[in-house]
Amino acid sequence: MAALLTRVKSGFQRLLERPATVDLKRYAEVLTSIEWREERVAKLSDAELTEAADALRAKLAEKNKKDKKDREPVKTLDVQDMVELCALGREASRRALDQRPYDMQLVGAMELLHGRIVEMGTGEGKTLAGALAAAGYALQGRSVHVMSVNDYLARRDAEWMRPVYELLGVSVGWVDQESGPEDRRDAYGRDVTYGAVSEIGFDVLRDRLCVDPEDLVQRVPDVALIDEADSVLVDEARVPLVMAGSTDDSQGDPEVAQIVRTLRPGQHYERDEDNRNAWLTSRGAKVVEKALGDIDLYSGDHSDRLAAVNAALHAHALLQRDVDYIVRDGKVHLINSSRGRIALLQRWPDGLQAAVEAKERLKPTESGEVLDSISVQGLVSRYQRVCGMTGTAQAVSEQLREFYELKVSVIPPNKPCVRADESDRVYDTIESKEAALVAEIAAQHETGRPILVGTMDVAESERIAEKLTEAGVSGVVVLNAKNDAEEAAIVAEAGALNAVTVSTQMAGRGTDIRLGGAEGDDAAHDKVADLGGLYVIGCGHYPSSRLDNQLRGRSGRQGDPGGSVIFASLADDLVAQYAPDATAGTEADDDGRHEDATARRFVEHAQKVAEGVNLDIHRNTWRYTRLIEHQRGLVLAYRDDVLHTDLAATQMSERLSEQWAKWSADVDDEVLARVARHVVLFHLDTKWSEHLAYLSDVRETIHLRALARETPIDEFHRAAITEFRGLLKSIGDLAAETLETAKVTASGLDLETAGLRRPTSTWTYLVHDNPFDSDAEQALQRVRAMLKKVKTRKA
Structure with missing residues (x-):
């Protein structure tokens, strides 16, 4: 009975926490006050505007000082301060970018300042809303990392929003793969730092190998504001970022x-x-x-x-x-x-x-x-406050709540979306599907209507483009991994008259598609609008409904007309893998199309199974990773103490008192402290690397434990905890053993001579999701087993 009540309570709580459109009544008075304050702010000169922002920063700093003194957590901005921030931010945006933020952009910024993931539709101005929120955090004295999905967007947004930040007295920087150590240190020293999530993560790993405090480039993590939050927090959550050191090459045979x-x-x-x-x-x-x-x-x-x-x-x-x-x-x-x-x-x-x-x-x-x-996921969990924005958050609201304790707020569009989303067109074979798809594109292209075609992979994008050319469709532009450097420029023109753009998934996320083209005037915009706007065609369903919605969302920006349709087949990889027994309720027509609802339901069912499998994989992977992250936290806490204090010198002087006294007579205390720190950190880093290698070996073979009727996750935890026990103590023993025979001189210790050789070179990379992962296969088998039970019961 108690278990039942617990489940009911949990379910009721989830129901209450389901994402919902923000209640604008709560913000009605705030928005009115912002508009009233805006009239006065508009009369200020640029210098006076910056002074007003500095005054707000000083006021918030004083409040924060009081909160810390009273041992209270730093609070979210109160209404008066929020009004002041939004009024200053709106005016700064108008002057710097010639863009006055809509009320909905201000609501989005305010929700971000409350630590939420906000869903804002395509073309609703997420970048500017995020910048206003980042400035709000910065004026509270907090350092902000704005995480993006790639270097291009990080740099573009930092440079685009820089004039707004400068008017508000907020410093901004960015990092990318080309940034050197000094550039990185400078960027992270700014109030707001933009960077790809992988690049910020790699800097964390590089800092973890530093042996002197002055070599660090990052500060203590504080606020993470994540652009395309669903992509970063869900799609990339399981991807490990790796720091490697050179060894003998392991070549393929x-x-x-x-x-x-x-x-x-x-x-x-x-x-x-x-x-x-x-x-x-x-x-x-x-x-x-x-x-x-x-x-x-x-x-x-x-x-x-x-x-x-x-x-x-x-x-x-x-x-x-x-x-x-x-x-x-x-x-x-x-x-x-x-x-x-x-x-x-x-x-x-x-x-x-x-x-x-x-x-x-x-x-x-x-x-x-x-x-x-x-x-x-481990990287993001380091931050004190996490918030973010995306166009498709509702579909992953459960995962965001489960893995990050984040709530989703849906921001209504500034103008209602009038895009016409058609029902799926389902065919019996891939050949008949593609023939119909090419015919539809050719017919629409004759009218001049711009078309964006979303494909599953590079091979399909090139195959569709070739078939379109053979069908007489001119000017087809292909965007895929082979020419992704031109991504933003290609996507920006996808709304031009007569444009046909064939792209793999996520076409130009972050790049606005304007009807009539990037440089088109109002007449070009209106001409395309009269044709029905941008027509988005999917070549099948993706493993996630979010990806489908992201593709559809390229059309219908800011109340523009648009349309979308997905061509699918019962032979698509998604259906074959996740609903292999799919059959249509009626015979296909002469073109191979199934008009019945049963065929569409099978395709939808396959996608739902895929989403369930991916969630199961994410959940299972995090169960393994969570313990490692806990152990990493303990190691890093010890490492920080060694790096920033005289802990190593204190420990070694106690263990080697006589030898330490002899060294002290000839060697400066600061030099001795550095020697002890370097030796301890070498052994700490080596032992941690060995521990990770051991856990990797255990992880790769742990599924074999299931054959002995043992629970793999329990066995993994048992092995990991046993191996970790005593690790920190062994570091002190190894360091003392090294120093006992070391030749310490007035200039310090030659680590290589002492046998402490660090890798001659290091590099970073991401490990791709293992395509043959046993956990993924087990998850799929569990789902299949459940489906078979359901079918058996029905039979």
Whole structure:
């Protein structure tokens, strides 16, 4: 009974916390007050406007000082201060950008200042709303990191919004892959810092290897304001950011790659129905063993060759060029499946990465040992306050609440959306679907109406573009991972008369599509509007309804007309993988189209199953990661104490009192403290790296524990806790052991001579979601099992 009440209470609470459109009645008086204050602010000179912002900063600093003195948490801005901030921000935007923020943009900024994830539609001005909120936090004396999905958007937004910040007396900077240490230190020293989430994460990892405080580039994390929050907090949440150090190159085996190229599916190897795993048949094993010199692959003596064969087989059988990766400039570039763009600095684990490079006959990239890593979810959880904005937050509101304790606020559009979203057009085969899609585009193109086509991957985008050209459609522009550098420019013109843009997913997120084109005048805008506005066509459903909505959302900005439709088939990968038994309720017509609702329901059902599987994977991955993050927190707290205090010197002087006294007679105390710090940090970093390697090995084999009827997550926790116990104590022992035989001089200690060799080079990368992850497969199997039970009951 108690359990039932708990579930009912939990369900009722979730119902109350479901995202809802913001009640504008709460903001009616505030918006009126802002408008009233705005009239007076408009009379100020630029200098007086900045002085008014400085006065607000001083006032808030005094309030914060009192709150800290009274040991109360720093409060959210009260109504009077919020009115002052919004009035100053609105006027600064009008002067700097010639844009007066709408009331809904101000409401969005205020919700961000309350620590919410705000949903604002395409073209509703999220960038400016975010800048006003960031300025509001900065005027409270807080440092703000505005996280974006890529370097381009981070730099663009920082430079675009800079005049607004300057009028408000707020300093702003940005970091990207080209930024040097001094540039980074300067950027992070500003009130507001823009950067791609991966770049900010990599700076965290780089700081964790610093052995002197002056080498740090970041400050203590405070406020994270996340652009495209659903993409960062959900799609990228499981992606580990990795710091690696150079070791001997772990190259792919060209000989094995050549042998695997000759293998044939069904004869020499098998694949599971979802193409998530591949294995040699007995016949295939014999072929490989003979080609490698009549070895026994499955004996312990050849385990390295077996690993190379498995990696090469996965690369050959499961990873497709122009779908999972592209080859450009002699390198393998992974494609981010949720954005259809190159995943910069992203790679698979070394063995698989090397196998793909060998498959493509490319020079292997450098490999090495992992020095540290952090997941995007772990990175975001470091901040005291997290807020963000996106056009599609409602669909992931449960995940945002579960994983981040964040609430979603839906901001009404400034002008109602009048886009016409048609029902799916479902076909029996991919061929009939694409034939109908090309015919629809050709018919619409004849009218001059601009069309944006969303495809699943690079290969499909190029295939559709080729078919359109063959059908006589002129001026087709393709945007995919092969030309993503021109992304913003291409997308900005997607609304021009006669434009046909074929793009992989997430086309130009953050770039506004104006009817008539980027440089079009009102006449061009009106001409396209009369044709029905931008017409968005999807080549199928994505694994998430959010991605569908993001594609649809490229059309219908600020009350503009527009339309969208999705062409799907019962043979699409999504349906084949997640609803393999899908059938239509009626026969297809002569064009292969199914008009019945049953076919559409199967497609929708497949998408819901995919969403459930991905949520299960996210939840399961975080269960493993959470303990590691806790242990990392303990290690970093100790590391910070060693880095910023004389803790290392105190500990070593106690352990080695006699030797320390002898050194003190000839060596300056500051030099001795530095020696102790460097030695302790070396052993701390080494032990942590070894601990991560151990946990990685445990994680990769933990699913085997299920065969012994043990719970994998419990076994992982048991192993991780046992291994971590005593780790910090062992660091002191190792440091004392090193110093006992060290030759400390007046200039310090030569670490290399003492055997403390740090990597000669380090680099950062993201580990791509393992496409053969056992947890993902288990999650899928669980969902399938549930579906079979439901079918059995119905039968």
